[in-house]
Amino acid sequence: MQTPTIVSAEEWEAARKRLLVKEKELTKSRDALSAERRRMPWRPVEKRYEFEGPEGRVSLLDLFEGRRQLILYRAFYEPGVFGWPDHACRGCSMVADQVAHPAHLHARDTSLAFASRAPQPEIARLKERMGWTMPWFTITDDFDRDFDAHEWHHTFSFIREGEQIFLTYFIDGRGVEALGGTWGYLDMTALGRQEEWEDSPEGYPQTPPYAWWNWHDEYTDTPPPAGWTETVTRGITAAQART
Known part of the structure; x- marks a missing residue:
């Protein structure tokens, strides 16, 4: 087994950031493909x-x-x-x-x-x-x-x-x-994840990202509790600050 090069923490982080650029490109490409799938004829x-x-x-x-x-x-x-x-x-x-x-x-x-x-x-x-x-x-x-x-x-x-x-x-x-x-x-579905960030045809059902997530035994029709909404807002803000 020919293993990769052993490097310092700084060199490793630089290599990770270079790869991260390609990973984000792949994510955006996958999102675009899903958006096209939502526009497939029925x-x-x-x-x-x-x-x-x-x-x-x-x-x-x-x-x-x-x-x-x-x-x-x-x-x-x-x-x-x-x-x-x-x-x-x-x-x-x-x-x-x-x-x-x-x-x-x-x-x-x-x-x-x-x-x-x-x-x-x-x-x-x-x-x-x-x-x-x-x-x-x-x-x-x-x-x-x-x-x-x-x-x-x-x-x-x-x-x-x-x-x-x-x-x-x-x-x-x-x-x-x-x-x-x-x-x-x-x-893979026609409606996708049904979150607001998605590129979907007009009128498709969409809700704020993350907010609808729940424990699998506690899904109800009531809005998410304020504590979870605040957690989601903080998480999204932190993620945006890193990009």
């Missing part, structure tokens, strides 16, 4: 798709759970997949292991679900064994084939206007590496 979902859930048959619309947006991961857990029936696909399992608490997505009017072709009893057993808690449904029709997700994993972003569903984006391949956390998921 593709209407014309067919009615049905899934099997723990409590019976449900529609794609039901998977929204009343929220505006839905992130749906097409996972591979079914006969023919390596590891069946004890395990799901290794890659899909790594994705499942990294899913953040959904309450933070719910606070942004977004639901998250997984779907595969395994029967519900097998899915329930696997979730218990692996400690996964996300909603996970059984595909019962041509949903995955219609969206070209029958041979490889896809993460879909849907939005609805009333009962009309639209596909706004999907991510597959290495793009899935950025997903699992709340920010990565929101950045």
